[in-house]
Amino acid sequence: MAANLLDFDLEGLAAFCDGLGEKRFRATQLFRWIHQKGAGDFAQMSDLAKSLRDKLAGAAQIKPLGVISEHTSADGTVKWLFDVGNGDAVETVFIPEDGRGTLCLSSQAGCAVGCRFCSTGHQGFSRNLTTGEILAQLWHAEHHLRPRLGLAAGERAVTNVVMMGMGEPLQNYAALVPALRVMLDDHGYGLSRRRVTVSTSGVVPMIDRLRDDCPVALAVSLHAPDDALRDSLVPLNRKYPLAQLLAACKRYLDTAPRDFITFEYCMLDGVNDSLAQADALVRLVRQSGVACKFNLIPFNPFPASGLSCTPRARVLAFAQRLQDAGLVTTVRKTRGDDIDAACGQLAGEVQDRTRIGERMRRIPIVVTQPAQGV
């Protein structure tokens, strides 16, 4: 079967070219054609010898993902739904802002973590994406957006990548790391480590491995100030409780390109949004010694969740409480409202082979109310 060249980082592509009897500089040329120029056809690669192009045509392909749908919001946000085969689909979202364009990528078809407030988590897990499938989302977005945005030669549409779409990226580590390397490679997308963020629900051993293998910015889905509540919102907490997670965050900062961890906190009405819980969060992160920023996320309701979003005034009061305690806190802006659906909703039901959606609906949420005051 023809190798998909989107599966390789530069080292992998050099090894592949070596197998064809080609020198390393040919791999670099090929890599630049694919990732910098968006070439999908070897015939376009005019500075490669015809003999090499013929060899590649027999042994390799640059395999895009099929586009099921594309929606563009009035504010410029673009959402794609990509076909990854076998009835599964994944979402990718581009968010343009002044001076930057952030692309949110998926790492798995579905997700096995099963967070209570997450539409993807309710669908269960189908399979890991390959490196090529992760990168095909970026490859497609970058090279389709450039002409649409009227960018000059050398300008990039995607300036930031966040691994925050469908899936837990650190449960697909083997495919994730080569994809990150291509994003960071100067011959690839040339993004700085500060502009690539991996978001995790807290896979502690893999946080440590990422610190050593490919440190990029880290965001951690916290969502609760204590283990009892977090156990019921993010089931992975039963395996890696808060003390272990925060210790791993602290270790991560040894090599991280930013000097803080971003804690994501989805605001759920009557569940995790009281001022007493804000105070408990302050105590938690102070005791841990982790330099951090908070990003409060207004919950995007979907029927199966049985949850609702915290009213705006209470989100702001919660943010103020954290800020008053000296924690930098932002409230995520909602973007693309006119095309919106909670993350994972566009994809519909993935092929759930884990029955996680069924199991999670039977687990009660344990709401805890700590004492107020820090």
Ligand code: SF4
């Ligand atoms: S929030 Fe992330 S880790 Fe949790 S179920 Fe959704 S995709 Fe998985």
